[in-house]
Amino acid sequence: xxxxxxxxxxxxxxxxxxxxxxxxxxxxxxxxxxxxxxxxxxxxxxxxxxxxxxxxxxxxxxxxxxxxxxxxxxxxxxxxxxxxxxxxxxxxxxxxxxxxxxxxxxxxxxxxxxxxxxxxxxxxxxxxxxxxxxxxxxxxxxxxxxxxxxxxxxxxxxxxxxxxxxxxxxxxxxxxxxxxxxxxxxxxxxxxxxxxxxxxxxxxxxxxxxxxxxxxxxxxxxxxxxxxxxxxxxxxxxxxxxxxxxxxxxxxxxxxxxxxxxxxxxxxxxxxxxxxxxxxxxxxxxxxxxxxxxxxxxxxxxxxxxxxxxxxxxxxxxxxxxxxxxxxxxxxxxxxxxxxxxxx
Amino acid sequence: xxxxxxxxxxxxxxxxxxxxxxxxxxxxxxxxxxxxxxxxxxxxxxxxxxxxxxxxxxxxxxxxxxxxxxxxxxxxxxxxxxxxxxxxxxxxxxxxxxxxxxxxxxxxxxxxxxxxxxxxxxxxxxxxxxxxxxxxxxxxxxxxxxxxxxxxxxxxxxxxxxxxxxxxxxxxxxxxxxxxxxxxxxxxxxxxxxxxxxxxxxxxxxxxxxxxxxxxxxxxxxxxxxxxxxxxxxxxxxxxxxxxxxxxxxxxxxxxxxxxxxxxxxxxxxxxxxxxxxxxxxxxxxxxxxxxxxxxxxxxxxxxxxxxxxxxxxxxxxxxxxxxxxxxxxxxxxxxxxxxxxxxxxxxxxxxxxxxxxxxxxxxxxxxxxxxxxxxxxxxxxxxxxxxxxxxxxxxxxxxxxxxxxxxxxxxxxxxxxxxxxxxxxxxxxxxxxxxxxxxxxxxxxxxxxxxxxxxxxxxxxxxxxxxxxxxxxxxxxxxxxxxxxxxxxxxxxxxxxxxxxxxxxxxxxxxxxxxxxxxxxxxxxxxxxxxxxxxxxxxxxxxxxxx
Numbered sequence: 001x002x003x004x005x006x007x008x009x010x011x012x013x014x015x016x017x018x019x020x021x022x023x024x025x026x027x028x029x030x031x032x033x034x035x036x037x038x039x040x041x042x043x044x045x046x047x048x049x050x051x052x053x054x055x056x057x058x059x060x061x062x063x064x065x066x067x068x069x070x071x072x073x074x075x076x077x078x079x080x081x082x083x084x085x086x087x088x089x090x091x092x093x094x095x096x097x098x099x100x101x102x103x104x105x106x107x108x109x110x111x112x113x114x115x116x117x118x119x120x121x122x123x124x125x126x127x128x129x130x131x132x133x134x135x136x137x138x139x140x141x142x143x144x145x146x147x148x149x150x151x152x153x154x155x156x157x158x159x160x161x162x163x164x165x166x167x168x169x170x171x172x173x174x175x176x177x178x179x180x181x182x183x184x185x186x187x188x189x190x191x192x193x194x195x196x197x198x199x200x201x202x203x204x205x206x207x208x209x210x211x212x213x214x215x216x217x218x219x220x221x222x223x224x225x226x227x228x229x230x231x232x233x234x235x236x237x238x239x240x241x242x243x244x245x246x247x248x249x250x251x252x253x254x255x256x257x258x259x260x261x262x263x264x265x266x267x268x269x270x271x272x273x274x275x276x277x278x279x280x281x282x283x284x285x286x287x288x289x290x291x292x293x294x295x296x297x298x299x300x301x302x303x304x305x306x307x308x309x310x311x312x313x314x315x316x317x318x319x320x321x322x323x324x325x326x327x328x329x330x331x332x333x334x335x336x337x338x339x340x341x342x343x344x
Numbered sequence: 345x346x347x348x349x350x351x352x353x354x355x356x357x358x359x360x361x362x363x364x365x366x367x368x369x370x371x372x373x374x375x376x377x378x379x380x381x382x383x384x385x386x387x388x389x390x391x392x393x394x395x396x397x398x399x400x401x402x403x404x405x406x407x408x409x410x411x412x413x414x415x416x417x418x419x420x421x422x423x424x425x426x427x428x429x430x431x432x433x434x435x436x437x438x439x440x441x442x443x444x445x446x447x448x449x450x451x452x453x454x455x456x457x458x459x460x461x462x463x464x465x466x467x468x469x470x471x472x473x474x475x476x477x478x479x480x481x482x483x484x485x486x487x488x489x490x491x492x493x494x495x496x497x498x499x500x501x502x503x504x505x506x507x508x509x510x511x512x513x514x515x516x517x518x519x520x521x522x523x524x525x526x527x528x529x530x531x532x533x534x535x536x537x538x539x540x541x542x543x544x545x546x547x548x549x550x551x552x553x554x555x556x557x558x559x560x561x562x563x564x565x566x567x568x569x570x571x572x573x574x575x576x577x578x579x580x581x582x583x584x585x586x587x588x589x590x591x592x593x594x595x596x597x598x599x600x601x602x603x604x605x606x607x608x609x610x611x612x613x614x615x616x617x618x619x620x621x622x623x624x625x626x627x628x629x630x631x632x633x634x635x636x637x638x639x640x641x642x643x644x645x646x647x648x649x650x651x652x653x654x655x656x657x658x659x660x661x662x663x664x665x666x667x668x669x670x671x672x673x674x675x676x677x678x679x680x681x682x683x684x685x686x687x688x689x690x691x692x693x694x695x696x697x698x699x700x701x702x703x704x705x706x707x708x709x710x711x712x713x714x715x716x717x718x719x720x721x722x723x724x725x726x727x728x729x730x731x732x733x734x735x736x737x738x739x740x741x742x743x744x745x746x747x748x749x750x751x752x753x754x755x756x757x758x759x760x761x762x763x764x765x766x767x768x769x770x771x772x773x774x775x776x777x778x779x780x781x782x783x784x785x786x787x788x789x790x791x792x793x794x795x796x797x798x799x800x801x802x803x804x805x806x807x808x809x810x811x812x813x814x815x816x817x818x819x820x821x822x823x824x825x826x827x828x829x830x831x832x833x834x835x836x837x838x839x840x841x842x843x844x845x846x847x848x849x850x851x852x853x854x855x856x857x858x859x860x861x862x863x864x865x866x867x868x869x870x871x872x873x874x875x876x877x878x879x880x881x882x883x884x885x886x887x888x889x890x891x892x
Contacts, residue, residue, distance in 0.1 A: 032838055038849045058838035061849065065575040066723070066834045073727045077734070077750040079838070093578060164562045166576050202481035202562040206854045207460060214461035226854065234657045234857045237462035271749075335576045339394045344562060 030056035031275040034067040035084040037262055041295040049282050055275045064090040064168070071099050071267060081270040082279055084126070086262035087168045089175060091123040092328020100265040105277055111284035111302045115323050116261055125261035125324070126283050127298035130317065131173055132257060133248040134220045134227065136212050140246075147251045148173075148258075151219065152192025160196040161208045162221040165338035169205075169223060172327045173258050174334035179326045180255050183333060191341040200344050206230055206238065213241045220245075228297025228310050249317040256320040260327065261301065357799055361691035369714060369766050372722075372729035379584040387579035391586070395569065399586075403565040403593070405483060406490075406558075407548045413491040415544045418498025419536070421636055426506040429621040430633045437503070438878040440636065443643035444496040444820075445870030447827035449556025450847065450863045452489045454647040455480050456560065457856050464650060481561040490551045492643040497550070498543030500816060501778070505539035506532075508782060509619070541601055542778050546771065546820075548597065549715050552590065555830060556848075566590040567718050580724070587721045594715075648867065654860035662861045666841075671865060674842040677757070678826040681764035685821050686814065688765060689772030693780060694802060697788065715770035719830035726763045726835060730754040760835040767831060768821050775820060779813020780806075819877050823870045843869075 035042070038061040046057040060067070064085045071080055071094070083100065085091050094100055100122040108117070108124050116125030133145055151160050163170055177186040198217035208220035209230065230242035249257045264283060266276040282288055289300035293308045300307065425437045458465045459480050469476055479485070513535065517527035533540075558568045566586060574583035624632055714722065734741075734751050741748045753759060787809060791801040807814070832845050843866045850859035 039853060060836065060838050061845075062833045063575070065578070069574075069580070069724060070727060070834065073724070073731060074751060074754065075731075077731070077754075079749065079751065079755055166559075166562075166568075166572050168576075171576060199479070200482075200562065202479075203456065203460075203560065204854045207456075207481075210461040214466075229854075234661075234855075235462065235654070237467065241462055332578060336390055339390065344564070 029054070030058055031081040031272050031279055032058045032060070032079045033082045033084060033279070034071060034080045034267075035059055035061050035082075036064045036067060036086050036090075037061075037084055039296055041291055044295075045283065045288050045291060048287070049279060052282070053275075053278060055272075055278070057279070068094050068097065068099065072097055076269045078267060078269050079271070080267045081272050081276040082264055083123075083267055084262065084264040086260075087172055087327070088123075088125070088261050088263060088324035089168070089172050089327040089331040091118070091263050091265060092325050093331075094265065095120070095122045095325075096328070099268055101268045101270070101273075103266050103277055103280070105281060107281045108277075108284055111281075111289075111304075113301065113303065115321070116301045117263075118265070118325055119323060123263045123265035124280055124284065125263045125301045126280075126289075127262050127292045127296070128301055128319075129169075129260050129262070129298055130224045130249065130257050130319070131169055131221060131260070132224050133250050134209055134212060134222055134245045135248060136215075136218055136244070137246045139215075139218045142246060142248055145219070145248045145250065147254055148177075148221070149189055149192075150250075151196055151221075152189060153196075156196040156219070158196065158198050159218040160193065160221070161198050161211050161217040161219075162193075162201060163203070163205065163208065164201040165335070165343040169260060170221075170343075171331055171334050171338070172260050173221075174338060175327045175330035176258050176320055176322060178330040178333055178337075179322050180320065183337070186334075187337045187341060190337055190343055194341050194343050209245055210238075210241050213244050224299075224311075224314065225297040228308070231310065247314055249314070251320075252318050256318040259299075259319040259324075261324055262298070358691045358695035361688060362695040365688045365692060365769070368762075369769070372725035372766070373717070377588075379581045380588055382581055384585075385579055385582055387573065387577045387582045388585055390577075391569070391573060391582060395564070398564055399566055399569045402483060402563060403552070403590075406486060406563065406565050407551055409484075409487045410490045410494070410551050411544050411548050413487065414495040414498050414547045415540060417491060417495040417639060418543055419502055419540060421495070421639065422499050422503035422506055423532075424632050424636060426503055427619065427621060428628075428632060429623045430629065432633060432637075433621075436633070436636050436640070438874065439640055439644075440499050441496045441874050441878065442640075442871055443493050444823055445867045445874060446493050446644060446647055447556075447829075447844070447847075447863075447866065448489055448493045448550075448554055449560070449829065449851070450651075450859075450866075451493050451647050452486075452557040452560055453851055453856050453859070454650050455485075455489065458646075458650055464653070483561075483563050486557055486561050486563045489557055490547070490554070492639075494547040494550050495639075495643070497546040497820070498540065500820075501539040501543035501546075502536055504812065504816070505536050505782075509535055514619070537605070538778065538781060541605075542774055545598070545601065546774070549594065549770075550824075552594065553715070553718055555719070566593075570718050570721065584721065587718055591717060648864075651860045651864050651867075654857040655864055657860075658857045659861050662858050667862075667865070670841055670843050670846055670862065671869070673840060674826050674844065674866070674869070677760065677764075677832075677842060678822050680757075681761045681768075681825050682818055682822040684761065685765045685768050685772045686776075686818050689769055689776050689817070690802075690814070692769075692773055693776040694798070694806070696777070697780060697785060714766040714768070719767065719828070722763055722767055723831055723834040726759060726766065726831075727754065730759045730762070755837055757837055757840070760831065760837075763831045763835050764825050764828070767828075768824055771824065772817050772821050775813055775817035776810065779810035779817075782813070783809045815877055819873060822873060826869060827866060 033046075046059065049055065050057055062070075064087060067083065067085070068090065071078055071083065074080070083091075083094060085094070095118065102121045103124075104121065112124050116128065117123065133148075133151075135142065135145065150156075165171065174186060174190060177189055181189070198211070203211075205222040205226040208222050209227065211217050212220045224247065227242050227245070227247060230238045233239050233242070251257055264280045266273060266280070270276050284302055286302060286305050289302040289305040292298050293300045293305065293311060297308060297310060299311060421440050425433060425440065457463050459476070459478050460466065466476065480488070509532070513531050514527050517531050518524075522530070552565075553567060555567045555571060557563075558565050559571070566589070570583045570586045570590070573579055573586055730753050731751065734754050737752070738750050741750075741752050749755075783806075787805050788801055791805045792798075796804070827844055829844055829848055832842055833848065836842070836845065843862045846862040847859045847866065850856070850862070
């Protein structure tokens with residue numbers, strides 16, 4: 001008797017769980033987003049989109065590779081309509097795995113400059129991030145700074161910090177070097193940079209800035225928006241660190257500062273393509289782009305948008321002149337090179 | 345008639361549930377293991393030449409040090425608390441479990457922050473003109489974090505074994521003239537062996553499975569390597585090969601333990617005479633309790649104070665109504681998954697008692713597999729498995745709702761729950777097995793001979809006997825689930841946030857201050873649970889055993 005009760009209760013539980021899911025289909029009234037971005041600002045934008053269009057936004061956030069893998073295993077049955085990822089290289093990977101579909105939208109073409117969207121219209125950049133040099137003004141004269149490559153000389157030995165080679169931003173930085181200067185030169189650069197490291201890489205971007213202020217290193221390679229966010233940190237001491245350091249945009253006279261994007265694409269098997277496009281269009285609109293800039297200190301891709309005061313203060317800069325798809329094409333070789341030169 | 349009865353005896357609830365559970369666990373794993381037979385990729389060769397050696401060395405160093413230190417601390421704390429009497433002993437005896445409520449990744453973020461340039465510790469030192477040269481983001485730092493957050497596994501198990509150890513052994517040894525040290529090393533310690541080993545093994549497995557700490561500290565061990573191969577190098581099959589190597593290491597450790605343990609059995613049939621706790625004298629009156637408080641300070645209070653400080657800075661814009669949902673989600677998930685895990689573990693433990701056949705042993709190994717495989721790999725396996733199930737059940741779904749999508753279970757809470765059961769089965773099972781080990785089979789056999797059915801024996805005889813073991817198994821599983829990260833992140837349904845996923849979201853965006861509030865909620869729930877379960881009235885199943 002007890003066996004039966006036990007067996008039955010387990011069975012009913014599974015059934016109830018399944019039944020909860022059944023009947024939740026709702027013709028076109030919702031979109032499902034797999035997103036790697038999960039800032040509070042993004043949630044705010046999703047809510048705004050819901051209010052504006054009546055289309056509910058359902059989100060699973062997670063790391064890029066896990067989301068891509070999930071999308072891949074779900075195949076044609078996926079519930080995902082939109083994929084948002086914070087690195088052009090990974091979006092390229094999703095495209096190569098045939099997980100995205102081409103989108104034809106005049107709004108997107110108008111809002112987003114061509115080099116920040118995929119050549120085949122599979123993904124569209126939403127925000128730009130610049131990877132810059134952050135220095136301590138007491139120990140580094142900005143006139144001594146010029147390019148990323150210049151940090152590899154003996155003058156910089158033991159003075160540079162950055163994150164690990166596993167960090168996607170560094171991987172994409174290397175990928176851009178492979179594109180611009182070829183694999184040989186990129187490898188020499190990586191090897192030289194490792195010689196300049198002040199410590200075995202560890203920690204996140206903010207930790208690199210702190211290490212510079214602490215005196216462990218003189219220059220950090222990191223993304224601009226972390227400085228913006230530290231300036232507005234809830235911890236007053238982080239604000240102090242961000243106020244202390246200087247920001248330098250390298251390679252202005254040469255190949256340009258490395259820029260990456262966070263971007264969105266419509267999934268190949270999206271069930272609500274129309275809603276998905278509307279959603280991405282909304283994210284490229286001036287309202288949304290303004291918020292990306294003012295609340296998260298990322299550079300808007302939409303050039304009509306007024307930038308945040310802080311970004312304006314840093315001034316305009318020359319970015320690498322490459323189509324960001326190449327970051328994905330070279331990301332594997334970039335990883336291999338970093339391992340070979342011992343960049344941990 | 346006789347044949348029928350035999351069949352009836354071997355097909356029972358336990359065997360059926362065990363076999364089904366075994367199948368459910370092995371099938372998703374097969375999807376993964378198949379990858380092992382694909383030819384080695386270039387990535388794999390790259391890993392072999394440049395990275396593998398480092399991974400193996402670091403992993404062995406990490407688990408070696410973590411095992412030695414957490415075993416020592418767990419043993420020391422448990423011994424002091426059970427054998428000596430001092431002020432604050434009762435309080436400490438449950439406080440010492442609390443560090444388990446602090447997820448390793450939260451401890452790592454907190455300590456790294458405190459020791460960073462802007463951290464409280466560095467600032468305090470600078471205020472008096474000092475600087476510290478501590479870099480916690482290293483292998484020794486990771487050892488420290490794991491020992492501090494995981495030693496309670498050893499503590500709990502050793503303490504419960506010590507409490508059950510009869511005083512007569514040590515007393516006899518002392519009467520026969522053995523020194524304190526000798527009686528400890530030749531009597532007490534060997535008897536504690538199963539508990540000490542089981543606890544340390546849990547610590548080692550948790551360490552091997554952690555990703556948060558090693559990723560942040562850039563300590564290149566296997567769990568790090570698996571994610572790295574998958575994400576940076578984009579090669580899942582290399583990632584799976586790496587987890588296969590990891591599994592070999594785990595099995596080697598388990599096998600070594602079984603081998604060293606040999607045929608010794610640890611069930612004791614003696615009159616249980618409780619040990620009288622000795623009051624501490626001399627310097628020890630301060631030294632021993634002092635060292636316990638010191639451990640508590642580092643493992644619990646320091647991270648907690650830091651989190652409170654940050655929570656004070658951020659609660660205004662972090663804490664909102666959605667927090668209720670986070671708490672509810674975390675609780676529902678953890679309760680359901682814990683209940684199922686313990687239930688199935690109990691069935692399997694029952695199935696495995698008594699005579700062992702090769703089939704049973706094999707099944708056991710399989711069901712224990714989940715713990716040896718990193719969370720992210722389990723996640724891949726579970727997704728593929730659930731998609732297959734959904735495809736098979738699609739016709740059934742259409743009976744309920746003709747417009748239904750195909751992926752019903754895959755998009756539901758069931759997938760995550762299943763993954764948790766798969767992942768934490770080994771913890772549940774091993775704790776229950778240890779409890780059964782202590783009880784022996786006498787009572788169960790007696791019940792069977794009195795013609796009680798297996799289920800009735802389980803409920804009326806076994807369950808009361810192993811209740812405390814069952815409860816501690818449930819606490820451990822619950823706490824593990826509520827703080828679990830990779831599975832939660834990958835497998836949860838849409839818009840389903842838990843406390844752990846919220847902590848991770850902030851930590852990932854380098855907003856440690858903001859993550860303090862959900863972290864504190866997480867710690868509070870676990871703390872409350874530990875408090876309730878350590879303070880429940882002992883209803884006392886009194887057992888009188890005569891020496892046979």
